[in-house]
Amino acid sequence: MQLLSLLSKADRYLGRLDMYSEYVHIDLYIRMHIAKEATQSSKIEGTETNMEEAFLDKEEISMEKRDDWEEVQNYISAMNDAVKQLHTLPFSSRLIRQTHKILLRGVRGRHKQPGEYRTSQNWIGGASVNDAVFVPPVHTSIADLMSDIEKFANDELNPLPDLLKVGLIHYQFETIHPFLDGNGRVGRLLITLYLVNRGILKQPILYLSDYFERNRTLYYDNLMRARTHNDINQWLKFFLVGIIEISKIGVKTFDGILQLQRNLEIKIQSFGSRSGEAKRVIEYLYAQPLIDASRIETITGKSKATNYKLLADLEKLEILQEVSGGQRNKLYVFKDYLDLFRSS
Known part of the structure; x- marks a missing residue:
């Protein structure tokens, strides 16, 4: 009964979150959701890139942070590509391998068979297979086990509710650990992909990495408990609590965005004849919350002097905040908007 109640x-909170796909220009904000998910998911793997850095160009990232930055960019590309692929491909092994290939492209795991299931034994924790915390199934069984996941995910006759189904798929994927590297990130991506594929979410706006990162020990303990004590109930309860928590946070974030939009519409009126240009800049900032003078130039098509004046006015109204601290090539951040995602 406890599981049914959760x-x-x-279901209820996820439905509320999905409703925002109808009421707000969701495409603008998906980039922010994916950037947040990418930084949180990579953080679980020990990668340190903050949300602002995810929106910088490679040349703007210090050399020692570039590897981390590239992993986050790959995660963003992998999610975008996978959602696009869902229009033509079912939730399948092929989709999973393609997503993995993009995830590991040109980064630290690039020598570990990107896009291919492992052909050797791996293990979790410990220095070798002998003292490992957990040893996944032998590599020769992976094709069959992954085929089972695919059949289970697409079985229309199976009466199990979708949220329990996807909880089991994530658990099973992490237990199989089919790749030499990147299993955690792919396994977390699969949750969102499954929900979009089933039409439970119209857009990829629910990501559990933040919840798993905040409850990292419980996450691993509950996965292990299912393996050692056959206690799948405890894992599913933990998983559903995550969906409830993250859906609530998502609803709060979208409410905050709508409120921010209303406030900005009032502020923009003070720009008079330049309010159209200010509006276009703000529209851009919803998808890309960092900006400089050269980027404003491409949006407005106006002279440098006009753009600098626009930047100064946006800063004066506290819509933008200067973050680079330099005299030249100043970089500005859409702080109130970023804060909605940071605080959630």
């Missing part, structure tokens, strides 16, 4: 609640 399932009912999770």
Whole structure:
């Protein structure tokens, strides 16, 4: 009954979150959601890139942070590509391998068979297979095990509710650990992909990495408990609590965005004849919350002097905040908007 109660609640809150796909120009904000997910998911793997850095160009990132930055960019590309692929491909092994290939392209795991299931034994924790915390199944069984996941995910006759189904898929994927590297990131991506594929979410706006990162020990403990004590109930309860928590946060974030939009519409009126240009800049900032003079030039098509004046006015109204601290090539951040994602 406890599980059923959580399932009912999770369905309800997920429905509320999905509703925002109808009411706000969701495409603008998906980039922010994916950037947040990418930085949080990579953080679980020990990568340190903050949300602002995810929106910088490679040349603007210090050399020692570039590897981390590239992993986050790959995660963003992998999610975008996978959602696009869902229009033509089912939730399948092929989709999973393609997503993995993009994830590991040109980064630290690039020598570990990107896009291919492992052909050797791996393990979790410990220095070798002998003292490992957990040893996944032998590599020769992976094709069959992944085929089972694919069949289970697409079985229309299976009466199991979708949220329990995806909880099991994530658990099973992490237990199989089919790749030599990147299993955690792919496994977390699969949750969102499954929900979009099933039409439970119209857009990829629910990501559990933030919840898993905040409850990292419980996450690993509950996965292990299912393996050692056959206690899948405990894992599913933990998983559903995550969906409820993250859905609530998502709703709060979208409410904050709508409120921010209303406030900005009032502020923009003070720009008079330049309010159209200010509006276009703000529209750009919803998808890309960092900006400089050269980027404003491409948006407005106006002279440098006009653009600098626009930047100064946006800063004066506290819509933008200067973050680079330099006299030249100043970089500005859409702080109130970023804060909605940071605080959630």
